[in-house]
Amino acid sequence: MTHPKILLAITGGISAYKSAVLARLLIKAGCSVRVMMTDGACEFITPLSLQALTGNEVHTKLLDDEAERGMGHIELAKWADMVVIAPASANTIGKLAHGLADNLVTTVALATTAPIVIVPAMNQAMYAHAIVQDNLAKLARFGYTVLTPDSGEQACGDVGAGRLPEPDDLCERILTLLAKRQTPQTLHGKKVIITSGATIEAIDPVRFLSNHSTGKMGFAIARACVNAGADVTLVAGRAVHLPTPFGAKRLTVGTADEMLTTCQSVMTDNSDTIFIATAAVADYKVKSIATQKIKKTSDQDGLTLELIKNPDILATMSHTFPKAVMVGFAAETQDTENYARTKLTAKNLDMIAVNDVSDKSIGFGSDNNAMTVFFAERYGKDKVVLDKASKDSIAKSLVECVVGILP
Numbered sequence: 073m074t075h076p077k078i079l080l081a082i083t084g085g086i087s088a089y090k091s092a093v094l095a096r097l098l099i100k101a102g103c104s105v106r107v108m109m110t111d112g113a114c115e116f117i118t119p120l121s122l123q124a125l126t127g128n129e130v131h132t133k134l135l136d137d138e139a140e141r142g143m144g145h146i147e148l149a150k151w152a153d154m155v156v157i158a159p160a161s162a163n164t165i166g167k168l169a170h171g172l173a174d175n176l177v178t179t180v181a182l183a184t185t186a187p188i189v190i191v192p193a194m195n196q197a198m199y200a201h202a203i204v205q206d207n208l209a210k211l212a213r214f215g216y217t218v219l220t221p222d223s224g225e226q227a228c229g230d231v232g233a234g235r236l237p238e239p240d241d242l243c244e245r246i247l248t249l250l251a252k253r254q255t256p257q258t259l260h261g262k263k264v265i266i267t268s269g270a271t272i273e274a275i276d277p278v279r280f281l282s283n284h285s286t287g288k289m290g291f292a293i294a295r296a297c298v299n300a301g302a303d304v305t306l307v308a309g310r311a312v313h314l315p316t317p318f319g320a321k322r323l324t325v326g327t328a329d330e331m332l333t334t335c336q337s338v339m340t341d342n343s344d345t346i347f348i349a350t351a352a353v354a355d356y357k358v359k360s361i362a363t364q365k366i367k368k369t370s371d372q373d374g375l376t377l378e379l380i381k382n383p384d385i386l387a388t389m390s391h392t393f394p395k396a397v398m399v400g401f402a403a404e405t406q407d408t409e410n411y412a413r414t415k416l417t418a419k420n421l422d423m424i425a426v427n428d429v430s431d432k433s434i435g436f437g438s439d440n441n442a443m444t445v446f447f448a449e450r451y452g453k454d455k456v457v458l459d460k461a462s463k464d465s466i467a468k469s470l471v472e473c474v475v476g477i478l479p
């Protein structure tokens with residue numbers, strides 16, 4: 073699907089304005105967007121705004137002579153690759169759950185064969201009401217995808233669940249659902265644990281040792297694994313400031329020791345579990361962390377810190393969980409192939425991906441990467457070279473490499 077066709081249905085709710093931004097974000101992400109609105113939605117935001125934002129006529133009437141000649145409800149229903157109802161009011165949810173078709177949105181929902189995503193948004197008491205919950209459960213049983221609304225302060229002053237997610241978050245969720253539909257579910261039934269970002273080792277209460285890893289590579293791999301159907305847990309350094317990929321669980325850690333214990337707590341020892349170590353882990357930590365800020369003194373030009381070795385997370389995991397599939401990374405600045413092959417054997421790995429981090433256009437912080445993947449001898453495979461591409465694209469190729477060695 074190069075330009076997925078999204079039919080955005082807006083129903084009556086104060087959050088309808090967010091759908092205007094959502095439409096723009098979806099278009100920016102490469103989707104074709106058409107909009108239909110209920111009468112209730114038109115009370116909150118005008119069709120003209122949506123028409124201007126999407127560059128397409130906005131559909132509001134079920135029986136509209138004009139529309140019937142061009143894009144009637146059946147054509148709209150057939151046009152869509154996905155129908156997104158956001159915000160979905162309690163009223164529309166109730167109608168959909170009972171098969172009513174008394175306006176354009178509810179009629180298209182019955183007429184389409186495209187997947188339908190419902191994004192409920194309403195007052196928290198209405199959302200919590202047993203009838204609404206029952207209707208949503210029924211729609212989920214019928215194959216609709218029901219997204220969870222955000223919690224927080226509502227326009228009416230109440231606090232609770234029922235807010236329409238922010239447009240960028242919603243856009244990411246929709247794009248993930250689309251990507252999942254077009255990605256072969258090669259990791260279905262697999263559990264993937266990914267370490268990502270930099271670890272942080274304290275020196276004193278205000279200073280620490282760390283590195284340049286931003287988590288972009290690990291998060292791209294998490295997205296690729298979610299899209300391929302895996303159950304994904306990201307164990308991420310606390311300095312990673314990236315949104316959690318929709319569908320992945322995120323556990324935040326500071327030090328290498330914390331990263332190791334967190335990984336051990338979620339790991340299982342079987343061949344359906346895959347451990348991918350993209351994190352840049354500090355090899356050393358400070359032997360004794362100062363309890364007070366270390367002061368600069370006038371008589372000392374230097375300061376010596378005594379460092380001791382951190383645990384090697386990847387090596388520890390591969391020895392403790394020998395049945396799981398172990399994927400390592402290697403960040404090198406020279407002699408990349410030799411160092412990668414040595415780590416592959418020393419850490420008892422199934423596969424290792426090496427990137428040359430002396431190249432500033434890839435590796436740390438960049439949106440791109442380039443890698444060479446080496447496999448354990450037992451797979452009888454030669455190396456795979458992944459030429460420079462976006463980290464998302466490299467991540468997809470890495471998933472293919474992993475799938476290629478699964479039992």
Ligand code: PMT
Nearest residue numbers: 285286287288289349352353384385386401402403436437
């Ligand atoms: O996060 P980004 O900004 O997107 O950058 C991505 C990246 C450059 C960090 C990533 O592509 C990468 O190369 N990650 C590996 C970084 C690294 O620490 O490499 P290493 O060669 O020092 O370690 C080898 C392997 O052992 C790695 O899988 C590492 O996670 C693991 N390791 C290392 C030391 C340690 N104490 N414990 C470990 O688990």
